[in-house]
Amino acid sequence: MxxxxxxxxxxxxxxxxxxxxxxxxxxxxxxxxxxxxxxxxxxxxxxxxxxxxxxxxxxxxxxxxxxxxxxxxxxxxxxxxxxxxxxxxxxxxxxxxxxxxxxxxxxxxxxxxxxxxxxxxxxxxxxxxxxLLEEVTIGPFSVDAARKEFRFRERELDLSPTEFELLKHLVFHHGHVLSKSAILDRVWGYDFGGEDNIVEVYIRSLRDKLQDRDHKVIRTIRGAGYRVDLV
CATH class of the missing domain: 3.40.50.2300 (Response regulator)
Known part of the structure; x- marks a missing residue:
């Protein structure tokens, strides 16, 4: 980008x-x-x-x-x-x-x-x-940080505030594998006291909203974390 x-x-x-x-x-x-x-x-x-x-x-x-x-x-x-x-x-x-x-x-x-x-x-x-960037286009994604709007292949996504921040973090670091702990620190904060399986729950929800049934957009890298591929 x-x-x-x-x-x-x-x-x-x-x-x-x-x-x-x-x-x-x-x-x-x-x-x-x-x-x-x-x-x-x-x-x-x-x-x-x-x-x-x-x-x-x-x-x-x-x-x-x-x-x-x-x-x-x-x-x-x-x-x-x-x-x-x-x-x-x-x-x-x-x-x-x-x-x-x-x-x-x-x-x-x-x-x-x-x-x-x-x-x-x-x-x-x-x-x-x-x-400062307002709407930014990254592959099939468009994100407007000021308006908290996300589009995927021209389709607006209905995201909660946490889903927005998680998807933004994944997309802005596309091509890189992000561990659950790194995602928790960045999206939920260092003082988050919950379980790291909360990341799995939100990833599942994002895949549903992206219609990513085959996990080709948000990939699970076994034992390492998640990676967004621009498909």
Whole structure:
């Protein structure tokens, strides 16, 4: 699933890097994709811009003079619900662990592919700001997160709130096997005190509403969990 140019117009990306060539390259590429972009060359400027620009995504270089990317990430995460993708020329595992522990949502070493960075931006938007996408089409599914509407092969599905969240989680992660425990954590919450067979009950209901009698849409992967295939 990709973010369309129309959808990208709702998404603000703040670029932070002390190398002008990288900033220009990223800004031109993202603007061409439709995103709203602001750029900063140091940490203080980035924090100031974040106040006025209110970005959804921050592409943040680690190695900068003065305030480094770790400090900027920590400050941003304390102030606003922003997704941070950190860039670094250093590949040490310790750096990645430090960035993630400070709240970074993703990590990419330099040099990087613009196509891969774009895919990671889109993944962060889908996971953290799905309301910005409005209606999204994924294979035979259409989901409007704002209106809580789901369609399958042009047919609107009558779903309960929990069924909606479960199907959305499965569809947004299509092609991946999701365990019952992972589904419980994401859809029902970490503090859910019930039995994990509740997932089976809801999967059965979704299959009925999808008319998925042969289990070709929501597949059971024995001993592992469930996987949605776009058929």
């Amino acid at each position: 990709t973010v369309s140019a129309k959808q990208a117009q709702r998404i603000k990306v703040l670029l932070v890097d002390d190398e002008p060539n990288i900033l220009q390259f990223l800004e031109l590429g993202l603007v061409n994709e439709g995103y709203k972009v602001a750029a900063a060359q140091d940490g203080q400027e980035a924090l100031s811009l974040a106040e006025s620009f209110s970005p959804h995504i921050v592409i943040l270089d680690v190695m900068m003079p003065g305030m480094d990317g770790f400090e900027v990430c920590s400050a941003l995460k304390k102030e606003r619900p922003v997704a941070v993708i950190m860039l670094t020329a250093r590949e040490e595992i310790e750096d990645r662990v430090k960035g993630l522990s400070l709240g970074a949502d993703d990590y990419m070493p330099k040099p990087f592919s613009f196509a891969e960075l774009l895919a990671r931006i889109q993944a962060r938007v889908r996971n953290q700001f799905p309301h």
